[in-house]
Amino acid sequence: MAKQANCAHILVPSEKEAKELKDRIEGGMKFADAAKKHSKCPSGKKGGDLGWFGRGQMVAPFETAAFNAGKGDLVGPVRTEFGWHLILVKDLK
Numbered sequence: 001m002a003k004q005a006n007c008a009h010i011l012v013p014s015e016k017e018a019k020e021l022k023d024r025i026e027g028g029m030k031f032a033d034a035a036k037k038h039s040k041c042p043s044g045k046k047g048g049d050l051g052w053f054g055r056g057q058m059v060a061p062f063e064t065a066a067f068n069a070g071k072g073d074l075v076g077p078v079r080t081e082f083g084w085h086l087i088l089v090k091d092l093k
Helices: 015-026 031-038 042-046 060-068
Strands: 004-012 049-054 074-080 083-092
Touching: 004 015, 004 031, 004 042, 004 060, 015 031, 015 074, 015 083, 031 042, 031 083, 042 049, 060 074, 060 083
Parallel strands: none
Antiparallel strands: 004 049, 004 083, 074 083
């Protein structure tokens, strides 16, 4: 079981917007470019990069989605108290 995840994310206010962005990313748009342009989180300026984090550091729905995914997976939309997330799992260890 992974103890740490290295993820990037995009935070948007609606599930509809998250789904539309996911379709565009799966169609070839770069995740980092989408994050810089659309994410409402300050991490968007860094392409959504959150770096490494351990269990218990993120809100539960986000953490569950990240740790249940595999390396390279694009997960979401995931709803949290902050809005809707798309999560790119860059690595797990």
